Amino acid sequence: MNITDDRISFDGVSAQTIAETYGTPTYVYEENRIRANFRRALAAFRKHYADFRFFYAIKCCNNLAIANILRQEGAGIDAASVNEILLAKALGLGGEDVMFSGNFLSDDDIRQGLESGVIFNLDDPSLLPRVLKFGKPECLAFRINPGYGKSEVGHFVTNAGPEAKFGVHPDQVMDAYRAAKDAGITRFGAHMMPGSCIRDPEYFGFITRLIMDLIGRASRELQIEFDFIDLGGGLGIPYKPEDKNAPLDIDAAAAQVATAFKEKIAEYGMKPPRLMMEPARYFVGDAGYIVGRVHTIKDSYSRIIGTDIGMNTLARPAMYGAYHHIYVDGRESEPRRPVGLCGQICENTDFWVKDRPLPEGITLGDLVVVENAGAYGYAMSYPYNGRLRPAEVLVNNGRHWLIRDREEFADLVRKVHVPAHLAPKA
Numbered sequence: 001m002n003i004t005d006d007r008i009s010f011d012g013v014s015a016q017t018i019a020e021t022y023g024t025p026t027y028v029y030e031e032n033r034i035r036a037n038f039r040r041a042l043a044a045f046r047k048h049y050a051d052f053r054f055f056y057a058i059k060c061c062n063n064l065a066i067a068n069i070l071r072q073e074g075a076g077i078d079a080a081s082v083n084e085i086l087l088a089k090a091l092g093l094g095g096e097d098v099m100f101s102g103n104f105l106s107d108d109d110i111r112q113g114l115e116s117g118v119i120f121n122l123d124d125p126s127l128l129p130r131v132l133k134f135g136k137p138e139c140l141a142f143r144i145n146p147g148y149g150k151s152e153v154g155h156f157v158t159n160a161g162p163e164a165k166f167g168v169h170p171d172q173v174m175d176a177y178r179a180a181k182d183a184g185i186t187r188f189g190a191h192m193m194p195g196s197c198i199r200d201p202e203y204f205g206f207i208t209r210l211i212m213d214l215i216g217r218a219s220r221e222l223q224i225e226f227d228f229i230d231l232g233g234g235l236g237i238p239y240k241p242e243d244k245n246a247p248l249d250i251d252a253a254a255a256q257v258a259t260a261f262k263e264k265i266a267e268y269g270m271k272p273p274r275l276m277m278e279p280a281r282y283f284v285g286d287a288g289y290i291v292g293r294v295h296t297i298k299d300s301y302s303r304i305i306g307t308d309i310g311m312n313t314l315a316r317p318a319m320y321g322a323y324h325h326i327y328v329d330g331r332e333s334e335p336r337r338p339v340g341l342c343g344q345i346c347e348n349t350d351f352w353v354k355d356r357p358l359p360e361g362i363t364l365g366d367l368v369v370v371e372n373a374g375a376y377g378y379a380m381s382y383p384y385n386g387r388l389r390p391a392e393v394l395v396n397n398g399r400h401w402l403i404r405d406r407e408e409f410a411d412l413v414r415k416v417h418v419p420a421h422l423a424p425k426a
């Protein structure tokens, strides 16, 4: 995103053009930024450990146009559900290019996951006999909860540690792999999700040592080798303006991980496994924005600016108390006054910004831009109150493409069936 003479643009496409061409609210993604984010991270990790690969956690932004950018860059896919395995298939990816890390799976999930032939990553040892009922995967991983997790998005987004619902307890790791070996599985992987939006490189070294101790002991005692270790996602981006001068030092994070990894491989005498990670936010988070419009301004107990960007468009602030920075097109150099900002949903959690210094002259019809909306943005949107999901647009060097239609009324009633005795008389 660029601001010149107060006017906002996205890789050469102005916010005005987006609003006039596609309406508001609209999600906008910068292709070149996604590529740059991916390449920076890949170069950092490969520099420190050559046998390295990223799997894109498609849950964070599942538009196939976006996922294809990452596929072109060489990413595999981390799928959280059978439908995400199907999304990967729509990208032309399957087999060992896809990792299925679902949790609390149904028998149907297990059967379809197994039939799809992707890498199976089990969230609990109790799943193993259920998998074996349907067939024996050649290669199997367990998601390990190393007993520690961290999140810069608040405790709601903790993916590991005693409070998390995910992963195999450290005390159960040995028995989990023993049972898999006894069942005749011959190739093994291990996985963890270290936390969310972390900008502290040392944390990645710390957590790598934790999981590698568990894996190293299993490798030694059970005489098994690991094909791969997947250290999950969690690479952070700064959301608040004051954090912008402290982005994650990706080279330092990669060095921390690789140093810990190699040290533990040597300590446990393991054959060096492939190192994998499956970030998402780091690739697309800061490459996505929402363009919305101011529709009503209300001076009541306080001044509230009403836009068409609500908790239905971007759930993170209402869900996690997440911070997103907001810009006003044409007014960024104006003096500011603290105001609130809300969407059009009948919930007070939709009053998602309070006392934020915004340009004083903000008025009806102005365009607002929400920053860092690429990850967990559209993918978590929903059509509550009949406020339908927005459009998605990709920009690249002055060109722009609609990559998902705005929902319309027909989408609200599609798949709904009214029994005859309830239907209004013609």
Ligand SMILES: Cc1ncc(COP(=O)(O)O)c(C=O)c1O
Pocket: 057, 060, 078, 101, 159, 193, 195, 196, 197, 232, 233, 234, 235, 278, 279, 280, 281, 282, 375
């Ligand atoms: C299993 C798994 N892998 C990867 C990710 C991606 O995380 P991030 O966007 O923090 O990199 C998530 C996010 O929730 C996840 O649950």
